[in-house]
Structure formats: C-alpha cells, structure tokens
Amino acid sequence: MTDSQPDRLALLEARLEQAERRLAAAEDQIALWRIVASYGPAVDSGSAEITAQLWTEEGVYDTYPVVLNGRDALRGMVNGERHQSLIHSGAAHLMGLPHIVVDGDRAVVTNYSQLVLSAPDQNGYRIWRTGSNRWEFTRTDEGWKVTHRWNRQLDGTDEGRDLLARAVESEA
Amino acid sequence: MTDSQPDRLALLEARLEQAERRLAAAEDQIALWRIVASYGPAVDSGSAEITAQLWTEEGVYDTYPVVLNGRDALRGMVNGERHQSLIHSGAAHLMGLPHIVVDGDRAVVTNYSQLVLSAPDQNGYRIWRTGSNRWEFTRTDEGWKVTHRWNRQLDGTDEGRDLLARAVESEA
Amino acid sequence: MTDSQPDRLALLEARLEQAERRLAAAEDQIALWRIVASYGPAVDSGSAEITAQLWTEEGVYDTYPVVLNGRDALRGMVNGERHQSLIHSGAAHLMGLPHIVVDGDRAVVTNYSQLVLSAPDQNGYRIWRTGSNRWEFTRTDEGWKVTHRWNRQLDGTDEGRDLLARAVESEA
Numbered sequence: 001m002t003d004s005q006p007d008r009l010a011l012l013e014a015r016l017e018q019a020e021r022r023l024a025a026a027e028d029q030i031a032l033w034r035i036v037a038s039y040g041p042a043v044d045s046g047s048a049e050i051t052a053q054l055w056t057e058e059g060v061y062d063t064y065p066v067v068l069n070g071r072d073a074l075r076g077m078v079n080g081e082r083h084q085s086l087i088h089s090g091a092a093h094l095m096g097l098p099h100i101v102v103d104g105d106r107a108v109v110t111n112y113s114q115l116v117l118s119a120p121d122q123n124g125y126r127i128w129r130t131g132s133n134r135w136e137f138t139r140t141d142e143g144w145k146v147t148h149r150w151n152r153q154l155d156g157t158d159e160g161r162d163l164l165a166r167a168v169e170s171e172a
Numbered sequence: 173m174t175d176s177q178p179d180r181l182a183l184l185e186a187r188l189e190q191a192e193r194r195l196a197a198a199e200d201q202i203a204l205w206r207i208v209a210s211y212g213p214a215v216d217s218g219s220a221e222i223t224a225q226l227w228t229e230e231g232v233y234d235t236y237p238v239v240l241n242g243r244d245a246l247r248g249m250v251n252g253e254r255h256q257s258l259i260h261s262g263a264a265h266l267m268g269l270p271h272i273v274v275d276g277d278r279a280v281v282t283n284y285s286q287l288v289l290s291a292p293d294q295n296g297y298r299i300w301r302t303g304s305n306r307w308e309f310t311r312t313d314e315g316w317k318v319t320h321r322w323n324r325q326l327d328g329t330d331e332g333r334d335l336l337a338r339a340v341e342s343e344a
Numbered sequence: 345m346t347d348s349q350p351d352r353l354a355l356l357e358a359r360l361e362q363a364e365r366r367l368a369a370a371e372d373q374i375a376l377w378r379i380v381a382s383y384g385p386a387v388d389s390g391s392a393e394i395t396a397q398l399w400t401e402e403g404v405y406d407t408y409p410v411v412l413n414g415r416d417a418l419r420g421m422v423n424g425e426r427h428q429s430l431i432h433s434g435a436a437h438l439m440g441l442p443h444i445v446v447d448g449d450r451a452v453v454t455n456y457s458q459l460v461l462s463a464p465d466q467n468g469y470r471i472w473r474t475g476s477n478r479w480e481f482t483r484t485d486e487g488w489k490v491t492h493r494w495n496r497q498l499d500g501t502d503e504g505r506d507l508l509a510r511a512v513e514s515e516a
Contacts, residue, residue, distance in 0.1 A: 005177060005349060005350065005353060006177065008353055008357070009177060009180050009181070009184070009353070012184055012353070012356055012357060012360060013180070013184060015360055015364070016184060016187055016188060016191065016360060019191060019360065019363060019364055019367055020187070020191055022367055022371065023191055023194055023195060023198070023367060026198050026367070026370050026371060026374060027194065027198060029374050030198060030201050033269070034271060034272070036269065037268075037269040037270065037271040037272075037283070038271055038339075038340055038343055040268070040269075040284060040336070041271060041282060041304070041336035041337070041339045041340045042336075042340045042343075044304075044326065044333060044336050045333045045334070045336040045337035045340065046333065046337075047337055047340050047341075049344070050340045050341075050343055050344055053343070053344070087328075087333060088328050089328045090302075090325075090326050090327040090328040091326065092284055092302045092304075092326045094268055094284055094286075095268065095269050096384070096438055096439065097269075097377070097380065097381040097384075097439050097441070097442075098269075098381065099378060099381040099382055099385060100378070100381075110385060111381070112384060112436055112438055114438075114460075114469075116286075116299065116302050118302075118325075118326065118327045118328060120327075122298070123300070124298055124299050124300045124301070125286075125299040125300075125301070125302045126299070126466070126468055127299070127460065127468050127469040127470070127471070128467070128468045128469075129468070129469070130434075130436045130460050130462075130469045132385070132388075132436075153434075153462075154388065154434050154435065154436045154462065155434040155462045155464075156431075156432050156433045156434040156462060161388060161389045161390065161431060162389070164384070164385035164386075164388050164389040165385070165389035165390075165391055167382075167385045168382055168385045168386045168389065168391050168394045169391075169394075171382055171386075171394050171397070172393070172394055172397070177349060178349065181349060181352055181353070181356070184356055185352070185356065188356060188359055188360060188363065191363060192359070192363055195363055195366055195367060195370070198370050199366065199370060202370060202373050205441070206443060206444070208441065209440075209441040209442065209443040209444075209455075210443055210511075210512055210515055212440070212441075212456060212508070213443060213454060213476070213508035213509070213511045213512045214508075214512045214515075216476075216498065216505060216508050217505045217506070217508040217509035217512065218505065218509075219509055219512050219513075221516070222512045222513075222515050222516055225515070225516070259500075259505060260500050261500045262474075262497075262498050262499040262500040263498065264456055264474045264476075264498045266440055266456055266458075267440065267441050269441075270441075288458075288471065288474050290474075290497075290498065290499045290500060292499075294470070295472070296470055296471050296472045296473070297458075297471040297472075297473070297474045298471070299471070
C-alpha cells in the first residue's frame, strides 16, 4: 500500500471541490442560456411582468433609438400599443445562439436577434429586423439578471459590428 | 484535528451524491437540446424512421390543422408526397432556442420553428411558416421521447401566443 | 456496520471518476457550442484572425463552389472585397442549433446556417442563403479546432440533404 487513508481522503476532497466548481460553471451556462431563450416567449405572449423580471429593477434595454430604463419602462413597452399591435397581427422575436462569457458574478451574452412578422400578402413571413445584442448580467439572490442589453441593427452601420467584435475578442 | 475520518467520509458521500444529481440535471438539458436539434436534420433529409423514433410509439404531433397520431403517421408524413416535394425543391425546418423545463421523468420544451423554402425567383429563400412549439417528453429506457408536440402559427391568432405564455409562466 | 472505510473510499473514488468523465463530456458540448456561436460574430465583425483561429492551421472550409484551404485562405476570405462589401451593407451569418456528437478527441457538429442581408428597398432583411453544415473537429492543446467544414445549400440538390442525413444516422 502506497497511499494512506488520510491522504486519499484529502485528495478526494480536492478533486470533488474542483468538480463542483466545474459543474457550477456548466450550470451558469445553462441558466444564462435559458434566460435568453425566455425573452421571445415572454414578449411575444405579451407577458409584461415576466419580461421585466429578466432585468434588475434598474436594468436598461437600449434598442436604438429607444432606451428603456428599469422594469417599469420594460412593462410599458410590452403593454404599449405598438408592441400589442405587433403581436396581435403575428410577430416572432427570434434569438440566435447565445455566446456566453462568465466572469465570477458577471456575465456577457452576445447573440443575434430577428423580428419576423406575419405577411399574409406574401403567404408567409418577412424579416423586419436583424440585429446583434450584448447582454450584461449580474448574479443576484434570484439568479442571473440583465443589467444592460444593447440591440443594434446589422444594416451596415458600425455599431452592430462593433458589438459582435467585442464578443469574439474574448476568444483571442 | 477537528474532523474524524468517518465524518469526512460521510460528508464526501453526501456532497458527491448532490453533485451527481446536479450533473444528471445538466445532462437532461443537453439530451433534450439534442433531440430538438435532431428534428430538422431528420425531416429535411427525409429520414422517416429516425423522425418517428423521436416520439413514443403512440406520440402525437399536432400541427394545426393536421394531427399525426403515433409513429406510423409520422413516417407517413415524412414519406408523403407533400413533404417529399418540399425537400426536393429546397426546404429547411429551422428550430429556435429550446426553453427546457424538466420535472422528474417529464419535460416540456418550448421553442419557435420556421419553415424556409428555396425561392429561385427571389435569388434566395422565403419564410413560409413561423410558429411556436410545445414539446412534452417522457423519460424512457431509450432516453427522452416526445409524447405530444403542438405547433401553432404566430399569425396573430391566440393559440401560438398562449403556448408561449405557458412556457414563461414557469419563470415567474 | 456493513462497510469498511477502505471499501467506502474505493467506492467514492470510482464514483467520482465517473462523475468527472460525465462532466468532461458536458464541457465538451458547451465548448463546441460556443465555437459555433462564435462563427457569426467573428465573420460579421470582420475579425479575420479570430475566424482563422477557429480552424486548425491546415483546416478546410468547403463552401461550394469555393474551397478555402488553411488559415491564410480563411483570413483572405474575411478581408476580401466581397465579404467586406457584404458586412458594410448589412449582413448576418446566422447559425442554427448545433447537433453535436463527440467521439474521444474527434467531434462532428451539424447545423443549419443562413446568410441574411439588409434589404432597404423591402424595409427589412432578405434571406440569401440557407444551407446545412457539417463541422469536423479535433481536440488540440488550444481546445477544439475545426479540421473540415462543409456548407451546402438546401436548394433541392442532394448534397445538403445527405449532409443532414449523416448527422441523424448517429441517432438510430
């Protein structure tokens, strides 16, 4: 026998602690993923409160040229005439694959989004908007919450591309 | 020394058991994810048997106004003239991000889906359908299987939105 | 007492080893996922070096009728006049859900992709391309790298469908 029982126990404890840390990292990815996957169903079903709760109380949604500051403004957007008109004539807020970077209690998610509208005259649907998104998250007692989301159109202007560049710089 | 070896062993066993449960939960997410990611490749390649095996033997695919009951009906859909015509002129069944909720041996996945068709006259592709989906799964000896999938168009009618609302109610 | 401490220790070691293997498998899924989610942001922001680094030095991107051989060719594609023109007039390389199969130090990812372009005359965006992709990966000291990616249009020709069929055969 080369290993004593106390040594084996200490080694097991260290290995398990490392596995628990790795597991928590995977769980963060899954949790952030789910929040992004919740956004479309929340707004397209007109669920104002659930949409607002994805953000912190003071969280910002900057979707040029509109800037929504805080949960009340988010509720107002979902309940507003413009959004209600969209979803009652047929709308889908589609989310692209989230690119997720977690750093302790902060996280950044970057993805594409599209707003697709029913187009009965074309016997189908048309794409009204296609943009890039940067979501900044903070870990709270109620889980990850959005502190700031930017949405910019990919229409040839710089901002949409710059936002995508920031995501992949972390791969370098 | 404050801890005895038997105490440390018992503590390790409890921690490992908890880690194993959390790991199994992450694996469920990954497995359900993969099934949803399989659907498009299965139907767009005309793989009737693989499509049918995603469901239980008696599983239902309710895609208004058609209701397919059981694997034979699913095979028939894939092998049918209408579907074969679509995939031989160019079709993509695109799946949106799955929103996954697991409860023991049951799971619900909610996502968007689109049917995109080749449109040579537009030098591109057009969106024919954009809808919401609710997939109910059961855990079987052969892994997760669909017991019931609903697909509803997001064309301004209530059903598509209601299906999305049911998904996010679980976030509240 | 039925179990001796040495037996319990050996059992714990075996269980932890298995949990570590399962955890590594989940981490592989997450890592491959992230690479696919990086592709769009890399090319749409014009990040040539980051795009090239997704592949191995000699990695191939076969996007019919063009075949790019190695990182220099990938950099050249991103920096080339055609791609620069696309992204400066508004382009989004959208990635569908990755279907991931890992086998030791090799992996295959299958997904859909779309190239969506700004279409100011339509007050929106249009879909130029919709295809299927097969990505073959190898595990390296710098993580998973693409050795070969095929992209084929889903325009009714056989190749796009065949590529999808190969993915789901692994489900059978």
